[in-house]
Amino acid sequence: MPELPDVEVYRRYFDSTALHQAIQHVRVPGPELLVDTTPQALGRALHGAAFRKTERHGKYLLAHLDSGKCLVLHFGMSGDLAYCQAGNRTPQYTQLEIDFANNSRLAYRCPRKLGHIALADSPNAWIRSHELGPDALRISEREFLRLSGSGHGRAKSWLMDQRQIAGIGNYYSDEILFQCLIHPASELAELNKSNRERIFNVMQRVLHKAIDCNADPEALPESYLLPHRGKDGHCPRCGGNLEQMTIGGRTAWYCPGCQPG
DNA sequence: AGGACGCCCTGTTCGC
């Protein structure tokens, strides 16, 4: 589920559970998720250290160790975090388990194994090496207008391109374009400045609202698209049937009446 | 150069 709002919720969860505790042991049941590191190297980097603070860039969670390095977590299409008190069983699909001195544990779960675990020298080093654009919640309106003004491709694809702006995925791109009344297949180059200003403002509002709702689409207001997204879904604005189409290899849902092409 | 596509993996849902 992990788009920006989900990862922000995970980040806050990480902060409330896993900071400032001595790491006693690291287990890597899913070594195939490691990027440019090994279970041994990860163990060496984490053992005896503690997490000092976290940041999020787009869909990546970066946890600073007191050694200066960062643990990087990406959740693919299905990952999450679970903090387990001493005595509780480690949950299913755990790919990385970090044991703390008080016997509690942080489990990174990723059933579909499409996520990544890495070590980075710094957030900036990671962002650079992955060519990530600015975070969708920290980009200024001015910068957004500049980037989108020279972008190409279809509006949905552009919003989902992590090299342009980082954090928007398939679900929230649908929501943003729905609230902007812009068809997901619109060519970005054909959107004028006021369209793009609208996208910026709606993007901020939607992402903040989603975080407030714990990144649970069903908890979003009735007037949002996401609670209705899917087969047999109806537009909360006009009541018409929602339609789907494939854009950039992903399923876009939209209202043909409210988002004319 | 940029966009479309296949693929990675596995749990869940769909449709015959």
Next chain:
DNA sequence: TGCGAACAGGGCGTCC
């Protein structure tokens, strides 16, 4: 009801 097929909120490499 039961089965295989298709699909799922991501990202990368390859191909045109």
